[in-house]
Amino acid sequence: MTKDHWEQAALELRDRARAASRKLRHSLRVPAAVAGGPGPLRAGVATRDLTPALPVHLDGYWQLRRAERVRDTPRARAVVLDDGRTRVALVVSDLIAFYSQWVEPARGRQSAVPAANVLLATTHTHSSPCLLGMFGPPGSVDMGYVEWAGGQMAEAIAEAAAGLRPVRVGFGRAELPIVGGEIPGFARNWHNPGVIDPAVLVMRLLDAETGAGLATVVNLGNHPDVLGDRTVEVSCDFLAPVYEAVSGRLGGETLVFQRALGGVEPIPQGLNDPAELEAGLSGVAQVATRAVLEAAERAEFVEVPRITWRTTECRFPITSGEALKAYASGLLPVEAADGVQRTEMALLELGPARFLSVPGEPHPEVLAKLSDMLGCPYDFVLAMAQDEVGYIVAGELFNPAGIQELLSAGRDNERVVLAAASRLLGVDGYRQPTCLR
Ligand SMILES: [Zn+2]
Numbered sequence: 402m403t404k405d406h407w408e409q410a411a412l413e414l415r416d417r418a419r420a421a422s423r424k425l426r427h428s429l430r431v432p433a434a435v436a437g438g439p440g441p442l443r444a445g446v447a448t449r450d451l452t453p454a455l456p457v458h459l460d461g462y463w464q465l466r467r468a469e470r471v472r473d474t475p476r477a478r479a480v481v482l483d484d485g486r487t488r489v490a491l492v493v494s495d496l497i498a499f500y501s502q503w504v505e506p507a508r509g510r511q512s513a514v515p516a517a518n519v520l521l522a523t524t525h526t527h528s529s530p531c532l533l534g535m536f537g538p539p540g541s542v543d544m545g546y547v548e549w550a551g552g553q554m555a556e557a558i559a560e561a562a563a564g565l566r567p568v569r570v571g572f573g574r575a576e577l578p579i580v581g582g583e584i585p586g587f588a589r590n591w592h593n594p595g596v597i598d599p600a601v602l603v604m605r606l607l608d609a610e611t612g613a614g615l616a617t618v619v620n621l622g623n624h625p626d627v628l629g630d631r632t633v634e635v636s637c638d639f640l641a642p643v644y645e646a647v648s649g650r651l652g653g654e655t656l657v658f659q660r661a662l663g664g665v666e667p668i669p670q671g672l673n674d675p676a677e678l679e680a681g682l683s684g685v686a687q688v689a690t691r692a693v694l695e696a697a698e699r700a701e702f703v704e705v706p707r708i709t710w711r712t713t714e715c716r717f718p719i720t721s722g723e724a725l726k727a728y729a730s731g732l733l734p735v736e737a738a739d740g741v742q743r744t745e746m747a748l749l750e751l752g753p754a755r756f757l758s759v760p761g762e763p764h765p766e767v768l769a770k771l772s773d774m775l776g777c778p779y780d781f782v783l784a785m786a787q788d789e790v791g792y793i794v795a796g797e798l799f800n801p802a803g804i805q806e807l808l809s810a811g812r813d814n815e816r817v818v819l820a821a822a823s824r825l826l827g828v829d830g831y832r833q834p835t836c837l838r
Pocket of ligand 1: 525624746
């Protein structure tokens, strides 16, 4: 073979390699301009007010309550993270739930973060404008409010992205004390007494230049229903004093994402006596705040070389009697014409931390299985994200006549969530967690 021939063959090989690389890059949707690799991690944070016009019907109990006052301001809080290649938004709102068909348009009402990389979750406060819709007459959800709230979430994302700056990232973990199967002054599992998830996780984001706190992302599980069924004020429930105390100590914004809240109620729960409310709310908030600050104190600051984000579609068959009745009578503002609630789950990986989103209320037994599958020191489970399929009850405990089971899409909830987690994590399943042995 001549020298010319070798040169020609080498040039052809190079062109073929370039073409293959272009094709791969296209299929991975990696923007060419930043394909050289991730840069330093940047983050931004912003919030928007979600106070409804008054009076407003509140959701959370078996009957609608008419609220004429605001006890504390509900907000949408957004953190945007960017490694120079991948950008994601984590947003949590002080609302009871936000269904997937509302999430979809809200994600696309801003262009700073790709819509598919936006996670919208709620804190599940039971003093929220009527959004579940299950306990009022048909049409009791104010769709004007839904649309406005989605716009507020999008605005918070856009502002957070506009303020991106280099950050230091720390992860910490604390355990709430368990005494007699309960967390005193904080929470108990009334569905399966004695089984409770005591973990409180935090992600701290500090301005890399000044060291000032930018945001604290908290993950803990408990129903925000210290305020009872006869209270008539819009409120974030026990989270309002948590936001104030944590931001007061650590600076920046505090975001709280629910974890294993299914079957878990606060101690005390359902207070109506005005004289008892203040002490009840601040007692529960103090236990939570102490654990958050302890986790923050222990935070391990790490290099996060890159962000990864994946999603997978989930299909929840609707089989529960109450849910079927609610869908059939048009009470639930959810599209489920073929008896399937379609939504998605996402996995975000940041160094030693993984954040798995779940579109409903996982019970502690389910959380234990997910935690085992996540298999990392900082296993964030972001419940109430992208949708609400109701309680996610462990298969081995599912009682078709139980109240938690009736307030769920049905007995397939756990199976669908575990299967989606397996796909996202690339693992076959879980080892039976200790609490269930
Ligand atoms: Zn609930």
